[in-house]
Amino acid sequence: MTERQVIDRARSEGRSVLTEIEAKELLKQAGISVVDTRLATSKEEALSISQQLGLPVVLKIASPDVVHKSDAGGVKLDLGTVKQVGEAYDDILKAIKKQYPEAKIQGVSVQKMARPGVEVIIGMSKDAQFGPVIMFGLGGILVEVLKDVSFRIVPLERRDAREMIREIKGYPLLEGYRGQEVVDVSHLEELLLKVSDFVEQNPEVKELDLNPIFAYSDGAVAVDARVVLEESK
Ligand code: ADP
Ligand code: MG
Numbered sequence: 001m002t003e004r005q006v007i008d009r010a011r012s013e014g015r016s017v018l019t020e021i022e023a024k025e026l027l028k029q030a031g032i033s034v035v036d037t038r039l040a041t042s043k044e045e046a047l048s049i050s051q052q053l054g055l056p057v058v059l060k061i062a063s064p065d066v067v068h069k070s071d072a073g074g075v076k077l078d079l080g081t082v083k084q085v086g087e088a089y090d091d092i093l094k095a096i097k098k099q100y101p102e103a104k105i106q107g108v109s110v111q112k113m114a115r116p117g118v119e120v121i122i123g124m125s126k127d128a129q130f131g132p133v134i135m136f137g138l139g140g141i142l143v144e145v146l147k148d149v150s151f152r153i154v155p156l157e158r159r160d161a162r163e164m165i166r167e168i169k170g171y172p173l174l175e176g177y178r179g180q181e182v183v184d185v186s187h188l189e190e191l192l193l194k195v196s197d198f199v200e201q202n203p204e205v206k207e208l209d210l211n212p213i214f215a216y217s218d219g220a221v222a223v224d225a226r227v228v229l230e231e232s233k
Contacts, residue, residue, distance in 0.1 A: 003029055007204060007229065010064075016206070016229045017064050021109050023225035027210070030198040032191065034222045035114050041107040043089045047082055049110040056080040056113040058223075059088045061096050065103035067226070072099050078113050085110075114223050117214030118174060118183050122192060124154070124199050124208040132199045136192060138170040139212035156196035161189040174215070183215040191220055206230045 001009070006022050018026070024034040036053060039062055040046035050057045061074030069075050073095030076088035089108055096103060119139025127133050130153045137149035150164040165171065165188055176182035191213070199205060207228040213220050 015064050018227040023227040035111045037111040039107050046089045050085045058111050060109045062106040062109045063103045117216045119212035120215050121211040136164045154196050154199050161192040
């Protein structure tokens with residue numbers, strides 16, 4: 001599907017929140033690297049997609065009504081056998097139906113288990129005064145508890161991208177702290193610039209969250225994505 005089709009379909013269903021699969025589709029078309037992710041609408045399909053992608057895989061609930069997927073038991077990581085994939089499929093649906101009996105469930109997304117990297121996040125929200133603003137931070141508790149993030153107004157220039165990565169307190173973690181992988185920071189700069197372009201070219205996007213992105217010495221990949229559209233007029 002094209003970007004237009006993805007957005008139009010969500011709108012025609014009266015949704016302003018895109019699912020993870022839809023969000024990743026848009027981002028992929030904008031040249032942003034995302035984990036290859038497909039929708040399964042039955043257990044059999046989940047199994048065959050897993051085998052096509054190659055184990056281990058990750059299964060996640062695909063529902064516009066479930067925003068925090070792992071909190072609700074909607075994410076199963078590192079599934080290494082067909083049996084585990086089948087069980088995870090059942091467990092996810094059971095957990096979600098119990099906690100969100102009203103949720104519209106599209107199915108379950110199946111994706112490759114990405115190798116661990118340094119977790120970073122990139123977000124975009126719109127400020128009443130400044131318009132779209134991009135946020136950068138390190139994933140997990142550093143963002144949630146310590147709010148160690150930086151912001152710049154769209155459109156970003158190369159210098160903005162460079163500065164916003166270097167000004168967070170956790171920056172040394174990207175330089176290979178205690179044996180962690182040394183992250184390719186210039187790749188992250190490129191990624192920030194691509195996100196800025198995406199935001200400029202898609203004024204219908206109200207909020208964007210790539211959380212987390214796994215950053216490596218040779219690139220980076222988003223494993224989760226969320227897009228919220230502006231209310232349609
Ligand atoms: P949510 O944020 O909705 O709870 P995520 O999709 O972010 O769900 O998944 C929760 C966590 O699981 C992520 O923060 C990440 O650490 C891990 N994870 C998610 N997808 C993958 C993947 N494809 N490969 C490896 N780890 C993943
Ligand atoms: Mg997430």
